[in-house]
Amino acid sequence: MTAPDSQEGLEAQIAQWRQYVQRRRELRTTDADELEDHLRGSVDELVAAGLSHDEAFLVAVKRMGSLDELSREFAREHSERLWKQLVLTGAGDTGTVADSRSRRTLWVMIGCAAGAAASIKVPELFGQHLGDDGVFYATNIGLFTLPWLAGFLAWRRQAPRVVLAVLAALFALGAVAANVYPLGEESQSLVITTIHLPIALWLVVGVAYVADDWRSPRRHMDFIRFTGEVFVYFVLIALGGGVLVAFMFGTFEAIGVKPDTFIGQWLLPCGAMAAVVVAGWLVEAKQSVVENIAPVLTRLFTPLFTAVLLAFLVAVGVTSSRIDVEREALILFDLLLVVVLGLLLYSISARDPFAPPGGFDKLQLALVLSALAIDALVLLEITGRVTEYGTTPNKAAALGENVILLVNLAGSALLLWQFIRRRRRFAALERWQTGHLPVYAAWAWIVVFVFPPVFGYV
Template sequence: MTNTGDDYDLEGQIAEWRAYMHRRRELNRADAEELEDHLRSRISELTEVGLRPDEGFLIAVKRMGSLDELSREFAREHSERLWKQLVLPGEPDTPAAARSRRELPVMVLCAAVAALAFKVPSWFGLDLDDDAGFYTSNFSLFALPALAAYFAWQRRVGIRVIGVLAALFVLGAVAANAYPLDDDSQSIVLTAIHLPLALWLVVGVAYVGGDWRSSRRRMDFIRFTGEWLIYFVLIGLGGGVLTAFTVGTFDAIGLNVEGFIESWLVPCGAMAGVVVAAWLVEAKQSVIENMAPVLTRVFTPLFVVALLSFLVAMIWTTNGINVERDALILFNLLLVIVLGLLLYAISARDLTARPGLFDRLQLALVVSALIIDVMVLVAITGRITEWGFSPNKTAALGENVVLLTNLAWSAWLFLGFVRGRMPFARLEHWQTRYMIVYAAWAWTVVLVFPLVFNFA
């Protein structure tokens, strides 16, 4: 229920409105601040003529003029409030609404391009079974250019940004195909792992409309990444059910469709799913609660218990960490998950709220991961000292150093926040700025490692 009278928290409502405006892609921070000044001015005018603060706020939001569409979406997010009656009298056919209707056919076109891109190499005699190395190195180049094109159209980016995007994708294609790598070389596996990350951050440039220097927009892309991953997994699970039913139903009439499924349905569907998942995230934005922060709340305490139990067990048994390849992959994935839990907790947090129990759990999670990362680094260094450098061990060493730096400074900032000595916003800014480091490392592995290790 909306408060009225003297106990109405006007500043709290304005802060909520401001936070909402800062999340909108249509506005930069300067525009949002100007609009807030405009809103405050209207509220003052209305209260001076005798309206209560709550009435002034509601009417001022309604009268924002060119912000009608944004105000309408703001009311949808807070449907339990009286604003819905004031701001949602109807749904006029605005240019924004017309553009929204065009997004579906554009998305379908981009998804179709991504799906067909996977089949283009077969037109030149390359087979998925016989040329597995080519497909392993290039699979991220089939769908991500189409996804970047979709965002470039949606954000109306300029020619300069389009040129940068195209150049980076061409660079990725050259790195994946110009080096003389054998199918069993370690560099092919490293390219298959790091090129998608490098190109995903290129997609991020399209997502933010070329405004990569904006910390707020980079955080928007982080939020999008978490939601996209959830939707993509759900689409994959649904696709698995569809595949099983397709095989079963056609088998019932004596037709074997496994060749079609292996050659067309699964790979092309996966490429198209990359674009469809992104469209679903955008379509439900500002209407439904984001799922990634909700899952973060569920899994953070569980991971804290798991990591602390691992540390206790390792001390109790005095067993060292095995640094074989599978173990290194497992620990790197663990650190990435911890980082993801941290990022999505940050993305959904009120920056002005005081530290609470969940923040202390997050600090315990980061410190536990930091300790494990140090132990893994010691083990990797010992193995390199004994056996020498290789592409895999060097990549693992570098990735752990990159993650160690992030986790160490995050732990310091988190500790300062929990102790009341630092604002939480510093932790958010650190994470968004650190994305540049991930991009630089991914491109280094893709472009430099094959040369350094003689294409091994």
């Protein structure tokens, strides 16, 4: 085993640092080379002054400053890069091979987006209609677009055949889950399938995303960040699409033409399916643009959500009110906890792992502890209702999800506390979060496949 203070240990630390640097799309390979040269020079000077390799590395990284500051410095020196990233699909690549690859990527994306848009209309050839067959479209919504996004990512990663076979098998399994069970419009099993199947299928997309290095925890964390960035881009596309629809409706209505049918039956459903693929492509092609936005959003909403959760806990204590655990309330509380977990995950993925603990880490700990307290209250209410009145598909699914979230939040709180106290490295928190991805996937598939027949499809 390599001693932590040896030359080999130093090389391993520098390699880890460079891997983190290369995640920043603002910095080219030549920039990373320049930064590494500065880092090595500083380390050599400190070692010559009598510091150990490990101490010299930590001091040298601290002297260089945070990666955000370095990125801003390079952006100022090379301001033309931002325009290239915004306008060109290759994020600044200018070589013939890189341009050719970027054009191929663009056309593959267009083909996949068109496939997703067409997929939601194909069922009409077999007698299904969007306005009349809500159960079919609700359960199959993820199957119209996510296989196309997974196909695009698998092409980008040059996924091996075994990965392609796994993807095909899992999406086929999803199609079976969506269409085999007799679920009525008032069925609770329909609700939980509609919610959980897209989650399970999104984690199948994660298999395509990490196809080039599926064993790496860092790639798993990259997929978590990819998930948040796709959401940001999709919302932006949806806002722009809303403006387009408003202008289309107004201008055509002004000349006596009502585009209601075209908008409702074609533009909105097809556009929504295609937008998921486009959002995924945007994250891949122009990642550095949203990388500058998303951390700002997490820093903005983390204190706001912390304040809301603390206020809720105070209100529960003052009023002695019990939490309503009916279906809508369960979904609301689960969404709230998922948003909190999302804020934590995204801030983790965007954080410099070498930076020391600071005030924002303490704020995140307060957020996690507040969410943990609320999760415990919800679990107590669900357990009490199940004991008194028996279980339902909704309550059983919520019970399992809240137990998983409770374990995740409790572990996150402990690791954050230890990191703030400088007893654990930040990497331990990253490994804890990425290790839960298979747990979420397994639970989603269990809810989709096992719950409907167990509860009699009610």
